[in-house]
Amino acid sequence: MPRDHRPSKSVRVLIAEDRGAGRGALALLLGMEPDIEVVARVGRGDEVVERALVARPDVALLDVELPGRSGLDAAAELRDEVPDCRVLILTTSGRPGYLRRATEAGAAGFLVKDGPVEELAEAIRAVLRGETVIDPALAAAAPDAGPNPLTAREREALAAAADGAAVADVAGRLRLSEPTVRDLLASAVGKTGTRNRTEAARAARRQGWL
Numbered sequence: 001m002p003r004d005h006r007p008s009k010s011v012r013v014l015i016a017e018d019r020g021a022g023r024g025a026l027a028l029l030l031g032m033e034p035d036i037e038v039v040a041r042v043g044r045g046d047e048v049v050e051r052a053l054v055a056r057p058d059v060a061l062l063d064v065e066l067p068g069r070s071g072l073d074a075a076a077e078l079r080d081e082v083p084d085c086r087v088l089i090l091t092t093s094g095r096p097g098y099l100r101r102a103t104e105a106g107a108a109g110f111l112v113k114d115g116p117v118e119e120l121a122e123a124i125r126a127v128l129r130g131e132t133v134i135d136p137a138l139a140a141a142a143p144d145a146g147p148n149p150l151t152a153r154e155r156e157a158l159a160a161a162a163d164g165a166a167v168a169d170v171a172g173r174l175r176l177s178e179p180t181v182r183d184l185l186a187s188a189v190g191k192t193g194t195r196n197r198t199e200a201a202r203a204a205r206r207q208g209w210l
Contacts, residue, residue, distance in 0.1 A: 014085075015041045016042045016045065100208075
């Protein structure tokens with residue numbers, strides 16, 4: 001039987017990625033590192049904290065765009081519920097507001113998705129040492145990002161309405177009154193300088209606010 005050369009103390013990693021193939025490939029590649037063990041894999045943002053509470057990872061790799069809850073929102077929840085877990089945010093897009101939101105959510109790293117696995121493995125080790133890891137290109141774009149003008153409730157309403165859902169449906173999803181939802185959407189439209197909620201959602205996503 002081959003000997004297991006994995007160190008007795010491995011870095012425990014949770015992967016949150018909506019694409020099953022990408023999730024599996026990343027777990028396989030990271031699992032080949034001698035000091036890294038993938039202990040949990042999830043495909044939705046609203047599953048991250050529940051799995052982390054059970055698996056107790058040292059580091060969570062969170063894709064920005066996850067169904068159920070964004071990786072950025074999941075990072076903020078992890079900070080409160082599993083404070084010992086360090087978070088690395090992965091993104092395919094360097095939208096200006098993403099880095100700011102990741103920092104506000106307590107993320108320790110912000111990297112371009114699908115980069116070399118060796119760099120990701122080293123980033124995992126670095127954040128576990130207490131370092132902050134930010135992709136240079138994303139860091140360069142960060143000064144151009146202004147503060148997010150949308151409140152948490154405005155973001156929720158805009159995201160829920162982005163698919164063209166009626167106000168009544170949005171109100172039901174968020175458990176808010178219809179007048180409150182209308183006010184939130186109107187405020188979001190005004191803050192983004194757009195003409196309607198569809199344009200507001202598009203503008204907010206482009207800036208990384210949503």
